[in-house]
Amino acid sequence: MRLDFIDLPAAKPPDVHGAPIPKGFKPGLVSVILPTFNRASFLPTAMKSVWQQTYRPVELLIVDDGSTDNSAEQAQETADSWPNDPAFSAIYLRQANRGASAARNQGLLHSRGEFIQYLDSDDVLVRHKLASHVSVLQADEALDIVWSDWLVVPSGELQRHLEQANLLGLGPEETTWQATKKTIPWEPWPTLTRRRFVAQHSAWNEKTSRWDDWEYALRIMAADPKRAFAPGTVCIQGEHELGRRRDFDFDPAGVEKGLVAAREAGAALIHGSESRPEYDQLVADRYWEVFIESLHHGSHSQTSEAIKGACRYGRRTPFRMKAIFLNIFLHIGGAKATSVLLRRRYFRD
16 A cells, blocks of 8 residues: 655744644545654554554554654555555655644644544554444534543553454444543543544644643543543553653653643633633642652752642642642742651542
């Protein structure tokens, strides 16, 4: 199968959420947007999981965020192994390193699908995922988003779990679903979103490089989409030594990246019309997480900003009282004494 390569021109500094995506689409088409950066060893597996989908038509948009390994060669070799399929196309977009959010936005700009599927290069889709979710969205034109369960496994066990899930997967004729007001997943892979909804709201925030999926999902939730849940496992997330959870943790720069995500999420809620207390508390919880991390690996100003953010957005009374007390204690006793205090059971819970 042909893999089209497109080198993207240097972009201007992001306007926070990238350019708006075109509203026009090809009916029934699913656009799978797959950003990657130096993950040549994982990329073919992710690509194959898209190719093996029981649903057609599909377009696969791989967005290489400035890789320096042989990702492009691996992608080409993988596509070469597929027979021509007029209902399946693949494009390899190359940009200078700007982060996963910018890569996803480029994928959106070049997409033509009625439905949008995100996938990271170290994760996979179960073969019935797209068929199941498209059938749900086509069954009710009012729905914006559908999602299902997913697995998180060590990368060495990913293939085995994928094979098992493929055997147990549900076809569209067997799929049941129900409308829900439950929170959508912070990870974008278990969801399928209607293009019209994506086009009506801000795209991925190009300022964020940590917890970008959480920040994006929080903004989507604040827009109060009409959503549904369909039973079954639809994707598998691989955890590995180069995994997302070890990219920034326990690093002063990672503390700042975490603060950026919390700031951006808080600002989006302040300016949004659908903000609710539970979403404010989610921002407060993130600030709290950064606060704990910054006590050990951040500066005093970072620690102070994090606990103040927890105070500002906290809506649960016990949480808010705890945050207010620790904010005062931090400025009196300092980070070391605050760390000791946090070991007490009340402050750990």
